[in-house]
Amino acid sequence: MLKLMRAIICFLSYSGNTEEVAELIKEQLVASGYIVDMYMIGFGVVPDLSTYDKLFFGTFTWDRGSTPDEMKDFVREIGYKPDNVYVFGSGDTQFGGNDLFCGAVDKLRKFYNSTYEGLKIEQSPRGSQEKTVTNWIEGVLKNGKSKNIRT
Template sequence: MNILIAYATYSGNTKEAAELIADCLEEAGHAVGFHWIGGEPVPDVSGYDALILGSFTWAEGSVPEEVKDFILDVGYKPPNTFIFGTGDTQFGLFCRAAVKLARFYESPLPPLKIEQSPRGGQEEAVREWTHHVVERLVCGSAIAD
């Protein structure tokens, strides 16, 4: 499968999570495209079998403006969209943007929520979530849900 990972990042944590997800997908034999939201022109999402969208949470639990612009530029809700987010648990609305995006896209899986950097103790959670994404795509249950 051909999977696009699109992400918005300021601190680099969301990019780091995107790279770890890509590693897992490539290990499973899938092709991965990358798109840095806000830093590159929006690719043709229709050329991919799935979209994995990553975002940090902004201000009072908001989706960042550049992610909203990306959604508008894509112009439709691609099937097989999966969401991950990075955040800091010291704020009351931890990864709230990821929750909002998963609801908007009617994602077949709950969003992956990462506390700051995915490295270290959270790598296994990223691998497990990515494994579930692959299962959904390969088995076709992402479309059937």
């Protein structure tokens, strides 16, 4: 019997940019045969993450490279460090330049010891950045190594 693969996308979004990335990731995963759940951080009880094959955590970057408090609370609520975490996020280089761009993605990756590089999107994933999201997901599904991906 073939086991269906399950993924969850847990994301934090104020402006809608990170949510747009999450939706694109969902589309790609569903097209690849995954059962996908979405969880907007800060709304409702944190799901049991141990029931998923892949965990996608998405956040924007706040205050010159910082991780938003709601994401920190989410991490505390999980209470353990799963080893199947993939991190993505949106940011804006006008607030701190390249050095601080999507700093929350880097911090979450490091915290979870994620073996796959984070996806970093400048503001909205529309246009050419949609292909960046697609390429990242294809890499995650192949479980290969990559460099930080951003446009």
